[in-house]
Amino acid sequence: MRPVAVLGIGQTAVGEHWERSLRDLATQAGLAAMRDAGLEHVQAVFVGNMLSGLLTRQENLGALVADWLGQLPAEAFKIEAACASGAAAFRVAHMAVSSGEVDVALAVGVEKMTDTTSGETTAALATASDADYELVHGVTFVGLNALVMRRYLHEFGWKHTDFAPFSINAHANGARNPNARLQEPISERDYTRARMVCDPINLLDASPIGDGAAAAVLVPAERVYDRPRARVLVAGSASATDTLAVHDRKDPLFLSAAYHSARKAYAQAGLEPAQIDFFELHDAFSIMSALSLEACGFAERGQGPRLGLEGRIRLQQALPISTQGGLKARGHPVGATGMYQLVEVVQQLRGEAGPNQLERARVGMAQNIGGSGAMIATHILRVA
């Protein structure tokens, strides 16, 4: 195993890209990452994507994206792990480079979600859950999260408004990210008055879908030591699984796969939670922010909302989260999301995060959740 560095990053804005196709988006982000790395060729392309088969009727994305990037005959294939497909692609690229099999790997996360009707997209997203035992009952993805949040409120005694800081923080940061889908700050009043989607989850608890792609070039660490700009190393890379269905979990209020993948990543990096400067977590729904913070050791069981209420999640505070808007405001193009998180971590570590730049950004963590917690990948990146 050899150390791995991130040499280049690229992203498209998250939005409704009526004029751009799945392949256009992947190509745009991939080429941007290669240009950023100063490379014209890569040896392998790993495409993270969840829904191309259902929403674009297109599979075999590895060959398609490699071709459109002008990288034939590079090795390439698609990696799918529901909403964690992006981080899974990064993880595979990391394994390829760290093992010594590949010297230059490109990981691209891409999703095209706005060509279809909202019912079709909702049904497609729900395939992340258990088709035979959850989906058949008409449960939606937001519905599963609502079931978890209701029980969480019941067991730990929080009020719905206690989750407002997660959404307010994400929107405040997204307002200063030109690539964010939602660039409007919100107030606590907006949060409490938002339309109910699936009680207790309202519109401002839920992240917006969107079209988008983000990409990174991974190389052996020795290749970046002569570069002038901040060198970004992958200090920890791990993923873990839990039951596909929420109802099969011994404790539906604990993200076991987050706990296990974070614990492995901390061990690889030789770090403890207190040494993480900022955390790009998977705030697809505000309840997931609380559960992630708890499973990763930043908060005690049932105490996740406290970090928001005490203001510790904001920029320049103890543990900034969603520094470029998170899923909530940057947007959640599902199979691309994990790559956006990693690109944003690299931006912070390089000092290229613009108005959202953190003063202390030496070690950043990203965590991408697939399904309602069934597959979770955790990465820790640091400045060399």
Next chain:
Amino acid sequence: MDIPRNWRLRTQRYALVGEECDHCHSKIFPPRDICPDCGQEAKAHFAFSGKGEVYSFTVVHDPPTGYEDQAPYAIALVKLEEGPIVTAQLTDVDSAQVAIGMPVEMVTRKLRAEGDEGLIHYGYKFRPTLARA
């Protein structure tokens, strides 16, 4: 197209048939090859009573394709008396009256219909437990 897929699940859908682990006696639903509690092979059938209580619930207003006719509908995690939790719709109840801990029992109902001429899928839903005379 979906006929064999649904036919395979008939005992689970119509009668809540799961398994009891021979090794640790844990009750398992749905049936699977490996007991999630002890990791040993599981294969003895076990019919659940269908009694349980609401562990959590919500109301779906924006349904996925195929469920539009039923919306809004209440969905719950139901903790069965024997241990496992299942996801299912609640029926025969005003969703404003649903609460965590409410006793419920299984009934067989239409889960979805594939248009006017397509398959009708039946399976378990749960209703508030009826008072016994």
